[in-house]
Amino acid sequence: MGPPHTRSRTQSSDSRAVAPISFEDLCEFSSKVTSTLVDVADDATIKGHQAKELRNATAQAISDAWKDSRSATAALAKQVNESNSSLLQGLNDSFSAVGQRIDGIPQVLPCMPEASLPRIPYFSGANGGDLTPFSVWLRRFEDIQNLRPAPLSQKLKAYHLIAYLEGAAREKVDELTEEQRQDYDTVVAHLRKYYEGPHLRNMARRALSIAKQELGESAAAFADRIFKLVRAATPDQDISMQQQRVLEEFTARLRPRTRFQVELNNPTTLQQALDVAQMVEQIAETTPLDHSYSSGEKYKQITQTRFR
Numbered sequence: 001m002g003p004p005h006t007r008s009r010t011q012s013s014d015s016r017a018v019a020p021i022s023f024e025d026l027c028e029f030s031s032k033v034t035s036t037l038v039d040v041a042d043d044a045t046i047k048g049h050q051a052k053e054l055r056n057a058t059a060q061a062i063s064d065a066w067k068d069s070r071s072a073t074a075a076l077a078k079q080v081n082e083s084n085s086s087l088l089q090g091l092n093d094s095f096s097a098v099g100q101r102i103d104g105i106p107q108v109l110p111c112m113p114e115a116s117l118p119r120i121p122y123f124s125g126a127n128g129g130d131l132t133p134f135s136v137w138l139r140r141f142e143d144i145q146n147l148r149p150a151p152l153s154q155k156l157k158a159y160h161l162i163a164y165l166e167g168a169a170r171e172k173v174d175e176l177t178e179e180q181r182q183d184y185d186t187v188v189a190h191l192r193k194y195y196e197g198p199h200l201r202n203m204a205r206r207a208l209s210i211a212k213q214e215l216g217e218s219a220a221a222f223a224d225r226i227f228k229l230v231r232a233a234t235p236d237q238d239i240s241m242q243q244q245r246v247l248e249e250f251t252a253r254l255r256p257r258t259r260f261q262v263e264l265n266n267p268t269t270l271q272q273a274l275d276v277a278q279m280v281e282q283i284a285e286t287t288p289l290d291h292s293y294s295s296g297e298k299y300k301q302i303t304q305t306r307f308r
Helices: 028-033 047-102 134-146 153-165 168-173 185-193 198-209 217-233 237-250 258-263 272-288 297-303
Strands: none
Touching: 047 185, 134 153, 134 217, 153 185, 168 272, 185 198, 185 217, 198 217, 237 258, 237 272, 258 272
């Protein structure tokens, strides 16, 4: 069989004939399909190879369209990513510039007089010879700094810390560079390394071994001194073990008459032992010397009240 008979669209008198189609506005991919079998007459019989030709043209057009769309999508995604990266970099630069400007603004301290804050004792490394642990003093310092309505910067906080140092502790800070002295954590680490070192522990242990309640020293002041010595001598021990050690050392180093009354009540905490010791001191202050410990009558209320 020969090729199908073709004729011009203008010569067709069939009522099914369609008006000529303009392909000028069609895209490249659709033109590949519409240009296939364009010369076949409207009333001609389509052969198998012609249908396959149309199918192949359609498949090729779809494939080309998919590849082009994929390429365009990849290019668009790349452009969007580049735009986002550029925008993100611009934002980071802006934030960095704003941060630098804020840091460059002089900080004005809040209007809060220093007199309204609790007093911070100066730290010299051996306050009054009782070897106050640096960690104990530092905790007090930070507690008071936290009372400020606006927190200080690391630089100002370091300057405040240095201002409350004296003696050897102040000289120790001069070992740091100017830049290091402006960082609070660096100053604290430097002082902690020295004032909580082995030599300080040995000094605290020696001081603890000869400690005793001095004449005129109250039980409360003595308990505080023993507490500081134990903390300095045993910085690595658990807090519960330290508390038990403080109780034992406090009781054993009280004045003999006070120690007798405290041991008689068998306290289990430092506060219980301190309560008994203060009661003994109060009674001793209000009792004539000739009626003191010899008779023991004034201490019945103490010995009858035992801690359970």
